[in-house]
Amino acid sequence: MSQVVQTRRRRLLSLLCSAAVLMSLGAASAQVQSGSQEEPFSPPYTNVPSGPLQFVDGTEWQDSFDGAPGKLSKMDLQIPTINESTADYIKGAIAKYQQIVVQGGWPQVQATAKPLRMGMRHDNVSVLRQRLMVSGDLSQAAGLSNTFDSYVDAAVRAFQLRHGLTPDGVVGESTVKALNVPAAVRLRQLQKNLERVDELAPKLEGQYVLVNIPGATIEAVDQGHVRSRHTAVVGKIDRQTPILDSAIHELNFNPYWTVPVSIIRKDLIPRMQKNPNYLAENRIRIFDWHGNELQWQDIDWQTDEATQYRFTQDPGDGNSMGTMRINFHNTHQVYLHDTPEQSLFGSGYRFHSSGCVRVQNVRELATWLLSSTTPDWDRARVDQAIRSGERLDVRMKSKIPLHMAYITAWANSDGVVHFRGDIYNRDGLTAASAGGLENPLN
Known part of the structure; x- marks a missing residue:
């Protein structure tokens, strides 16, 4: 085996290992960012016909592996996603996207019979490169060849991370939809979210918990530093998690669940009509309002x-x-809580609840809430309370503010711009976007 081939294989293996680490960080809700700051590329865009797919042995690629790829760098995990400087970062992003729009936006990437991925050669790859260059995910030095090499792979993963997609480097349906949302729509999305951040940021002081509904994420923040981040599952499109400001005041260990009237009507009655044993199978009991x-x-x-x-x-x-259930005052009968359906946290689409917010690694959040406000509580005591299986209600000695917000676009200090799907159509931009998915504005 030649020295060149060995070198290329080592580099390819290194990139794949890096990608695997990034994917695991994403599953744990660690934020990973793209750091490329290239100026927008503005070629004349044309629709490229879908040609036959060709697979290329990675060790025999003629494309150089010595150019500068778009990099994937991890952000400072202690900095809250939304902070006092976020509005200024969004303004910078707005200026950048205004320039992209003036220059004609970016090209549309056509779907292929088989999703594009590393090792393929296809005419659409050159258009994909152009698209990624415009948004700064791929360096212009990477060129416009039709080979899906390791640099394109890294750029696709960076793009996916910025859009809340699974960073697998595969240009599947959801990634194509996100790539093809017009730059003008993204610009309006940034402008809309600047208004939201201007309203939200002044509330984020001291200790607080922030739920970003479109991102299905949670941050526990203490004096400007993130103490923990959590993946969440939030409300379905027809059972939306409410936008609100409240305060967490109580935790229930091994709780009872009182079924909300909306779920009785929409779920429980239909299930009982099909299966009269449903209540017994799920240990649900019926009481009148006198306790009988x-x-x-x-x-x-x-x-x-x-x-x-x-x-x-x-x-x-x-x-x-x-x-565990985490209580806060609200009129919607919703809570933060644990869930027996842990597998949902690994999905890229986490809009499955009836309005409540399901919290991954809820014990870590509970430990911070109680240790910050209530004497003699630590992780060991939280674990013991759960392990006992006994009902226990703990009223916190002081409340911690909770903000459930709707932020679909923001930017960081390094200029990296993030977008999330407008799952509840509150941006009012769906009709102008690519459309077609449950989450059209990813």
Whole structure:
């Protein structure tokens, strides 16, 4: 084997290992950013026809591996995503995107029969390179060849990270949709979110918890430093997590779950119509408002009669609250809570709840909430409270502010611009975007 081939293989292996690390960081909610600051590239764009796919042995690529690739660098994880300087960063991003729009935006990347990925050669790759150069994810020094090399792979992963997509380097349907949202739409998205950040940032002082609904993420912040970040699952499109400001005041260990009326009507009644054993199988009991327990046969399930009663799920395995519920004052009957459905945290699309916010690694958040406000609480005591299986309600000695916000675009100090899907269509830009997915403005 030649020295050149060995060198290329070592570099390729290094890039793949780096990508694997980045993917694992994404799953743990660590923020990873792209650092490329290239000036926008503005070639004349034309639609490139879809030609046949060709696979290339990575060790035989003729494209040079010595150019400067777009880099993937990790941000300072202690800095809150939204802070007192974020509005200024967004203004800088707006200026950049105004320039991109004036220069004609970016080209549309056509989908291929098989998703583009590293090792392929295809006419659409050159258009993909142009698209990534315009947004600064790929250096212009990488050239416009039709080979999907390691530099394009790194640039695609950077783009995916900036848009809240799984950073796998594969140009699948969701990535193509995100690539093809017009620059003018992204510009308006930034302008809309500048207004939101201007309103939100002054509230973010001292200790607080911030839930960003479109990002399905949570930050626990203490005096300008992030103490923990958490992946979240938030409300479905038709059962939206509310935007609100409140304060966390209590934690329930091994809680009961009182089923909200909306879920009784939309979920429980239809399930009982199909399976009369559903309540027993899920350890859900029925009570009137005087505390008397009823049997399922006492209710007419062909009507809405069930909404007149209280349905309570016992603590334990399968409880919808998991091992913990975090309470804050609100009129929507929503909470932060654990969940038995941990697999949902690994999905790129995390809009599955009925309005509550499910928290990955909830014990870490609970430990910070209690150790910051209530004497004699630490991680060991949190673990013991859960392990006991006993009901325990802990009222915090002081409250910690909670902000549930809707931020779909922001920028960081290094100029990296982030976008998230307008899942609830609050940006009002869906009709102008590429459309077609549940999350069209990714």
